[in-house]
Amino acid sequence: GVREIGIRSQWVDGADMPRLRIHSVEFEGPFYEMWPPRTHRGIFIDSPHQANLPRYAREIFEDFMPRAWRRAVREEEVDWAHRIWEKALADGGSFEESVKEGLLAVLTSPQFLLLIETSEGPERENLGPFELASKLSFFFWGAPPDARLLEMAADRGLRKGFEDLLDLCLNDPRFEDTIEEFTFQWLQLDKFDSVEIDRLLFPRLDVHTRAQVKREPIELMKHLVRENLGLRHILRSDFVVVNDALAEYYGLAHKPGSGLDFVPIRHDDPSRGGLLSQAAILTGLSDGRESNPVTRGAWLARKIIAEPPADPPPNVPALEESIGARRLNLRERLELHRSKEGCLGCHEKIDPWGVPFETMDAGGLPKAAQDVDASSVLPDGTAVRDLNALKDYLADERLDQVAFSFLKHLGTYAIGRALTYGEIADLKQEMGGLADSGYPLRDMFRFVATRDFFLKK
Secondary structure: OOOOOOOOOOOOOOOOOOOOOOOOOOOOOOOOOOOOOHHHHOOOOOOOOOOOHHHHHHHHHHHHHHHHHOOOOOHHHHHHHHHHHHHHHHOOOOHHHHHHHHHHHHHOOHHHHOOOOOOOOOOOOEOOHHHHHHHHHHHHHOOOOOHHHHHHHHOOOOOOOHHHHHHHHHHOOOHHHHHHHHHHHHOOOHHHHHOOOOOOOOOOOOHHHHHHHHHHHHHHHHHHHHOOOEHHHHOOOOEEEEOHHHHHHHOOOOOOOOOOOOEEEEOOOOOOOOOOOOHHHHHHOEOOOOEOHHHHHHHHHHHOOOOOOOOOOOOOOOOOOOOOOOOOOHHHHHHHHHOOOOOHHHHHHHHHHHHHHHHEOOOOOEOOHHHOOOOEEOOOOOEEOOHHHHHHHHHHOOHHHHHHHHHHHHHHHHHOOOOOHHHHHHHHHHHHHHOOOOOEHHHHHHHHHOOHHHHEO
């Protein structure tokens, strides 16, 4: 129960303003609304047989194991856990300690750690009711199925009114946890955490601002999915989802007045709108000092349009290492790097996507226009002058490919593995039904959950 709490005052802006001095901090606890606490009561359930220890232990396992293993359990499986309890009790453990031994065995079993799908033969089969309950729950809620889903599975009622069941999953508050986790993985927001920002160059991007910056892509995606807005908004949008701290960092003319709560507001800044100009993305794809068009281009090719370049050959130096001191401008450095053996083929698929990002610095803010040449000729021959033109191109000319990329990443997240060649072909063939409505994001989650690669094993 011991916690160490640190309080840090970070003074980096040099502004002459009042500072906060903390004299003392007091904590009082622990505080429980009930005793034993809810977590304890969820395992050691109420029973009229609590004085009969063997029977009570069995009731505990009969209640716990279906929840842990996400399916009905057989009598011999309960017998297995009960024998572990008996042995621990005979070895001198208390009743609760012995029950704990049985629970540990349950929680270290493959039945808990893995999503197990049994098959009768080599042909594809429909998921069983409990298998489908687990798959739906982990996809939409990032958690095991609750009692309601397990009850529906036991009654084999999951496939009856499946559309209503998807509404249930989508309308549950836990669905927002899935949006957050998927967005974090899809956009590789962990890169933002790993970049060491040069505080002399970007003093305003301090630890507190970074915490708000990191939330922006997630809060935008939550808003788009919640309102079932079209996919085009991840590329180009006349609104941003920010809080007061982020609006101040971006220098937006209109502040939301929402404190730390993220809300959608219209913006008049031509450099804002969509994911591609968010600081969490741009900073994460930099070295903390300079923008990196190669990293940004490779990220866009992989994550936004699903046209990934091949992996670089071994022993190829990074862009900075290949030129020594940074005496050349960006285009000269790229040309020098591409001239090395084995580099040109990959960079022809990367650099054209990354150069338009040069309008934005490593802190996610616009560079001085006179110092930037962000014009590029994309792999299909389309010329764009800057990041805004790239956004327009993707939103207008390549939206179908962006939608395919999104669905491919979402499908991979939903089933926990890469899609096969046949599944990708089916996805491309079936996704056209979403195009007429502009690929609404909430509907895209529903679409993935109705594909054969999700519903069959």
